[in-house]
Amino acid sequence: MQSPRPITTSSPVPSQQDDQLPHLLSLKVMRLSRPQFTATMPIYYEANDEKKTALIEGLDSLNISDLTASHPIEGKSNGLQIRDFGLSQMLKLPSAFGNIYLGENFSTFISINNESPFSVQQVGVKIELQTSSQRFVLSDTSTTPHTALETQATYDKTISHEIKELGVHILVCSVHYTAPDGRRRHFRKFYKFQVSNPLAVKTKLNNMIDGRVFLEAQLQNVSAGPMFLERMRFEPSEHFQFEDLNQCVKDNDDSSIFGDSFIHPQDVRQYLYMLSPRNAENDRISRTTNALGKLDIVWRSYMGDLGRLQTSQLTRKAPILEDLEVQPFWVADGPVQITLERPFRLGIRVRNHSNDNMKLVLSSIKTKMGSVLLSGLGSKQLGEVRPNQSAETHIEFFPLTPGLQRVGGLRVMDLLSGYTKDIDQICDIFVLSQSK
Known part of the structure; x- marks a missing residue:
């Protein structure tokens, strides 16, 4: 159910016409919108x-x-x-022009009425929508005008357009007709309205050492009424795959962690997505690209009006990718328990991100090790590692102090180029006291 309301309640711009004589036709422009509950x-x-x-x-x-x-x-x-x-x-008809938001459909009802006692020939109307950057032709019957408009008759037309730009919009209505004396006459009217943003979107990024990216998207309803979020979807760029972390994970329940899809004015929701490199062979590209993806949001107003908003490409400041990347991993499967004064094994993975072959050696720096010391030989040969390839080894450590401890004091050196990388901290561990 839709009801027309005059669009002239917005800010009109002075009209233009061919002369100062009264025109035989009148133009009424009204916005179409749904009624409201009383x-x-x-x-x-x-x-x-x-x-x-x-x-x-x-x-x-x-x-x-x-x-x-x-x-x-x-x-x-x-x-x-x-x-x-x-x-x-009870429903009531809107008494004001109302708010128009980005992503909504703007519908208008154009009515041309012949208020004169004469028949008017070749009536045509051209409807345009002008923004700060472009101009759209929504309808144009001036080239093939309506044959005739008898006295007290009307010529109506409904126009709908999806709003994709913020700021001031001007609806330009031009009416052309032929008067009974054969003269071709025209007049033009302008109607100005403001388009606001219904949603405020803020993002925050966390780049991990293994190439993953955690994207936090904060969504706030800045419109005047509540909305129903029909879809909140992330579309990653070609170099990433993603995991939606906004679903319940217990008891095979895949429902939203927010409970429902209603978001009231000024309410804020925080969404979290984990992005991972899509292709291991092009890992360097995914780690250095600044394009992450887009957010596609679809909502409905409390009366069911549909709106859609797609953000521009979400970007980041690409992290600097070093020639060597060192990552830890656990050798044993399942949970790991580290006990005081008992050795434990930790896996070390070294990846070559350069364009040249490397011959790597992993050694220890005992002065930087702290309370977790290396057990066994002080260096290991990793062999030759080609570009975008990795080498793995296992190192045994000996914890001397209980509690949260730092594991580090390692050095990786390329024997061919002399490139050296020191790892002061590779991970943190929690050391348990010895059981009695």
């Missing part, structure tokens, strides 16, 4: 089942029984009724 001021009272007065019986009859039956309220024992929210079954 808000009522509820009357609160205390019901008395034992002794009901005529006043209480009359107030009870105001309850919206059909809405209560189709949409029961939880905790009905509290006596809460839909009328307590100020809602009614």
Whole structure:
């Protein structure tokens, strides 16, 4: 159900016409939008089942029984009724132009009325929408004009356009017709309105040492009314695959962690996505690219109007990729328990990100090791490692102090080029005290 309302409640711009003589046709431009529920001021009272007065019986009859039956309220024992929210079954037509938001469809009703006592020939209308950067032709019948418009007759047209730009928009309506004396006449009117942003989107990035990227997207409803988020989807760039971390993970439940899809004005939601390199062979490209992907958001207003917003390409400041990357990994499967004064093994993976072959040696720097010392030989030959390839080895450590401890004090050296990389901290471990 849609209802027209005059668009002239926005800021009009002075019209242009061919002369100062009164025109035979009049133009009315109205915005089409859905009606709203009529808000009522509820009357609160205390019901008395034992002794009901005529006043209480009359107030009870105001309850919206059909809405209560189709949409029961939880905790009905509290006596809460839909009328307590100020809602009614009555609809009302909008009395103002209203807000237009980015991503919504702007619908307008154009009506040309022949108010003269004469028949007007070859009536045509051209509807354009002008923004700060471009101009759209929404409809143009001036080249093939309407044959005739009799006296008191109207020529109506409905136009719909998806709003894809913020700022001031101007609707330009040009009417052409042939007067009874054969003269070709025209006039033009302008209607200005403002397009606002319904959602504020902020992002935060965390680049991990293994190439993964954690993307935090903060979404805030800055519109005047509540909205239903029909879709919140991340579309990664070609170099990444992603995992949506906004779903429940217990009991095979894949529902949203937010519970429902309603977001009220000024409410904020925080979404989290984990991006991983799509192709290991092009790992260097994914680690150095600044393009991550886009957010595609689809919502509906509280009356069901559809809106869609797609962000521009989300970018980052690409991290500097060193020629050598050193990563730890656990040798044993399952949970690892490290006990005081008991050796443990840690895997070391060294990846060559340069364009040249390397002959690598892994050694220790005992002065930088802290309370977790190397057990065994002080150096290991990793052999020749080609570009974009990696080598793995296992090192045994000996913890001397309980609690959270740093593992580090390692050095990787390329015997061919002399390139050296010191690893002061490769990971943190928690050392348990010896059991009695």
